[in-house]
Amino acid sequence: MTTKKSKLFYFIPYSMWILLFVIAPILLIIYQSFFDVSGHFTFANYQTYFSSGTYLQMTISSVWYAFLITLFTFLVSYPTAYLLSKTKHKQLWLLLIILPTWINLLLKAYAFIGIFSSNGNVNGFLEFIGIGSKQILFTDVSFLFVATYIEIPFMILPIFNAVEEINPSYISASTDLGANAWQTFRRVIFPLTLNGVKSGVQAVFIPSLSLFMLTRLIGGNRVITLGTAIEQHFLVTQNWGMGSTIGVVLIAAMVIIMLLTGEKKKRGRKMK
Amino acid sequence: MPNQSIITFKDVVKEYDDQPILNHVDFEIEKGKFYTLLGPSGCGKTTILRLIAGFTDATSGEIYLDGKKVNDIPANKRKVNTVFQDYALFPHMNVFDNVAFGLSIKKMAQQKIVEKVKEVLKMVQLSGYENREISEMSGGQRQRVAIARALANEPEVLLLDEPLSALDLKLRTEMQYELRALQRRLGITFIFVTHDQEEALAMSDEIFVINKGHIVQSGTPVDIYDEPINRFVADFIGESNIVKGNMMDDYRVKFVGKEFECVDAGMRENEAVEIVLRPEDLEITAVEKGKLKVKVDTQLFRGVHYEIVCSDTDQNEWVIHSTKKAKIGAEVGLYFNPEDIHVMRFNETEEEFDARLEAYEEE
Ligand SMILES: Nc1ncnc2c1ncn2[C@@H]1O[C@H](COP(=O)(O)OP(=O)(O)OP(=O)(O)O)[C@@H](O)[C@H]1O
Ligand SMILES: [Mg+2]
Numbered sequence: 001m002t003t004k005k006s007k008l009f010y011f012i013p014y015s016m017w018i019l020l021f022v023i024a025p026i027l028l029i030i031y032q033s034f035f036d037v038s039g040h041f042t043f044a045n046y047q048t049y050f051s052s053g054t055y056l057q058m059t060i061s062s063v064w065y066a067f068l069i070t071l072f073t074f075l076v077s078y079p080t081a082y083l084l085s086k087t088k089h090k091q092l093w094l095l096l097i098i099l100p101t102w103i104n105l106l107l108k109a110y111a112f113i114g115i116f117s118s119n120g121n122v123n124g125f126l127e128f129i130g131i132g133s134k135q136i137l138f139t140d141v142s143f144l145f146v147a148t149y150i151e152i153p154f155m156i157l158p159i160f161n162a163v164e165e166i167n168p169s170y171i172s173a174s175t176d177l178g179a180n181a182w183q184t185f186r187r188v189i190f191p192l193t194l195n196g197v198k199s200g201v202q203a204v205f206i207p208s209l210s211l212f213m214l215t216r217l218i219g220g221n222r223v224i225t226l227g228t229a230i231e232q233h234f235l236v237t238q239n240w241g242m243g244s245t246i247g248v249v250l251i252a253a254m255v256i257i258m259l260l261t262g263e264k265k266k267r268g269r270k271m272k
Numbered sequence: 273m274p275n276q277s278i279i280t281f282k283d284v285v286k287e288y289d290d291q292p293i294l295n296h297v298d299f300e301i302e303k304g305k306f307y308t309l310l311g312p313s314g315c316g317k318t319t320i321l322r323l324i325a326g327f328t329d330a331t332s333g334e335i336y337l338d339g340k341k342v343n344d345i346p347a348n349k350r351k352v353n354t355v356f357q358d359y360a361l362f363p364h365m366n367v368f369d370n371v372a373f374g375l376s377i378k379k380m381a382q383q384k385i386v387e388k389v390k391e392v393l394k395m396v397q398l399s400g401y402e403n404r405e406i407s408e409m410s411g412g413q414r415q416r417v418a419i420a421r422a423l424a425n426e427p428e429v430l431l432l433d434e435p436l437s438a439l440d441l442k443l444r445t446e447m448q449y450e451l452r453a454l455q456r457r458l459g460i461t462f463i464f465v466t467h468d469q470e471e472a473l474a475m476s477d478e479i480f481v482i483n484k485g486h487i488v489q490s491g492t493p494v495d496i497y498d499e500p501i502n503r504f505v506a507d508f509i510g511e512s513n514i515v516k517g518n519m520m521d522d523y524r525v526k527f528v529g530k531e532f533e534c535v536d537a538g539m540r541e542n543e544a545v546e547i548v549l550r551p552e553d554l555e556i557t558a559v560e561k562g563k564l565k566v567k568v569d570t571q572l573f574r575g576v577h578y579e580i581v582c583s584d585t586d587q588n589e590w591v592i593h594s595t596k597k598a599k600i601g602a603e604v605g606l607y608f609n610p611e612d613i614h615v616m617r618f619n620e621t622e623e624e625f626d627a628r629l630e631a632y633e634e635e
Contacts, residue, residue, distance in 0.1 A: 167358070167360065169356050169357075169358055169360035170360050170362060172325075172327050172347075172354070172356070172360065173354070173356060173360035173361075173362070174362075174373070175326075175327070175346075175347045175348045176325055176327075176347060176348075176352075176353055176354045176422075177348075177353065177373050177374035177377060177421070177422075177425060178348045178349075178374050178377045178378060178425065179348055179373075179377045180348055183377055187373075188362060191364045192362075192363070192364055
């Protein structure tokens with residue numbers, strides 16, 4: 001009995017946190033989304049969202065950029081995580097990869113402004129090799145580049161853990177049964193790291209949907225995502241109802257992503 | 273087909289980080305027999321299997337498979353298959369996909385794969401289990417899936433790394449029979465690793481006893497049990513009473529202060545030797561009928577027999593297996609036959625041992 005009680009006791013801080021900072025805000029946002037600028041109850045916000053082309057286009061563009069960021073992050077992270085698990089001092093390397101996540105996002109963004117600006121390091125190099133200065137900052141490419149750079153550690157970590165968890169005798173077994181290195185990768189290693197990939201996709205795609213700081217600082221507001229739109233509604237146009245509506249849509253999108261990539265409780269994942 | 277060696281190791285050395293793990297290992301393995309590598313933990317059994325399968329390279333020496341040198345042939349091109357100690361069944365595939373793995377790598381037609389999988393699953397008595405997930409199988413069933421997966425590729429040699437060690441005693445005994453029967457039926461070569469001497473004795477055509485990266489003795493179970501080459505083998509294979517002695521002459525050996533008739537010969541006069549007497553060869557009789565006089569210290573009922581521990585006046589311990597009870601504290605005689613005395617020389621190599629055995633047996 002006492003153990004049950006004490007377990008409950010330890011659960012209190014966590015449930016308070018969830019209640020105050022997750023559940024309450026979500027309920028507030030949903031509530032808010034049903035009011036117009038002058039404070040009257042309405043469904044108009046949702047109507048506007050789904051009927052006006054602008055918001056839908058914004059949604060599509062958000063998803064598209066989030067998809068690209070996730071894709072590039074994956075393309076860089078998978079080989080890195082895989083090779084990392086084969087290196088000698090993997091914990092050290094891993095630390096070096098995680099280290100940048102400890103630095104504030106804004107700081108990193110400003111650092112990139114310095115690097116990409118018209119008299120920054122990259123353009124300096126381009127001039128040096130004779131190509132000449134280019135507009136790098138405020139382009140889609142630089143936005144994707146920086147976003148990918150920032151998200152990479154969040155993808156590497158779960159994939160690395162999944163690769164590490166693979167029992168080396170599975171690889172021996174695959175070779176023993178005649179598979180070459182590529183076949184072993186495709187049929188044994190990759191499927192067994194799929195859950196790591198899914199976690200990585202979740203960790204990258206969902207935040208990427210609502211990136212707004214980078215869109216301004218690096219993308220120069222050329223890239224408009226739902227995150228940018230929410231920020232504008234709350235801070236500039238003061239249309240909290242519309243901002244909340246977009247927020248609700250984003251939350252719905254996240255839930256859908258979670259469901260799609262979530263672990264289907266397949267029996268037989270672990271056997272040890 | 274008989275007497276054709278399918279695997280040959282010539283002076284194989286394996287080092288890890290400059291530490292020798294296998295020291296100049298030489299052996300030949302004949303087609304269609306059941307071999308067992310027997311030795312204590314860490315002696316190099318798995319390393320030998322890994323060298324045969326091709327998961328690791330020999331530091332020096334030559335390895336032949338079916339007459340071809342395979343040192344540079346990768347594991348996926350060798351016609352051997354392995355049943356791993358932890359089975360290594362792919363957890364993301366069901367039984368069918370596991371067993372079919374090797375066949376689909378070979379790009380066999382789907383229809384043929386289905387037939388073959390069915391056939392091997394029947395062989396290991398798992399018909400109808402195709403769609404089960406691995407996690408839904410018991411330890412013994414997983415082990416059979418692992419065997420089926422290896423057999424589906426029709427290997428010439430099947431390597432089994434302690435496949436029974438995770439099973440409980442009853443299942444283990446059952447699987448010992450099944451494995452042996454399977455090997456006889458298929459007629460392919462099995463190389464079986466274990467550190468359980470009873471398992472080795474029960475299953476094998478030939479046993480290689482390994483210690484510290486050396487093959488100490490090889491031979492049939494009966495040979496090794498009856499004529500252990502040294503103290504290590506005698507101790508490792510079955511329980512033994514081992515005492516120091518001296519060879520007085522051919523067929524005369526002296527130990528615990530008395531001379532006995534024996535069946536060993538070909539040694540130097542007065543050479544220091546060790547004597548093995550197996551517990552089941554010793555018989556308790558009246559003091560005056562016995563060749564040795566001992567006192568009963570303890571007695572343990574073991575089910576099939578009593579394990580009786582006695583000591584003589586020189587404080588040597590004698591373990592006896594007897595179906596009859598003894599009385600603790602009683603003075604009794606021990607009787608044994610000349611052929612029960614096994615004489616072992618110090619530092620005799622297997623070749624010298626075999627040569628000596630042949631020499632005096634011809635007389
Ligand atoms: N990859 C490796 N790197 C370094 N040392 C190794 C490696 N593999 C094995 N060894 C060493 O080689 C020796 C023999 O190992 P091996 O696995 O062949 O033993 P084994 O006879 O199979 O033992 P067990 O009965 O415990 O399985 C051990 O001392 C082990 O520490
Ligand atoms: Mg081993």
